[in-house]
């Protein structure tokens with residue numbers, strides 16, 4: 001860990017560290033050290049989370065088990081939206097579609113993002129410094 005008095009140390013399990021190093025390479029992080037990479041990654045997670053809340057303030061994740069993500073919409077509290085993952089594709093129970101706001105929201109969640117699902121429309125755009133799906137911006 002760094003030598004700065006402003007840093008708090010932490011340790012990660014060897015298995016997680018291997019996964020993180022793969023992630024670092026895959027996502028082209030050019031961090032000068034592992035510690036710096038972890039800091040940048042966490043900052044990205046927080047920023048992404050804020051952007052998603054900014055775009056879809058009424059959606060929130062309820063649960064995510066192996067194949068089903070359940071989200072709720074604060075504008076329609078009786079509605080439970082289930083996104084099913086099948087053959088590396090997402091399907092929305094409400095819109096009976098693979099292309100809707102719920103899918104866009106699901107794709108923005110870290111838990112779904114790490115599954116490496118390719119959206120039907122793989123067009124990214126920068127929003128507040130974060131790459132998000134173009135469909136997300138349009139739906140605002």
Ligand SMILES: [Zn+2]
Pocket residue numbers: 092093094095096100101102103
């Ligand atoms: Zn939907």
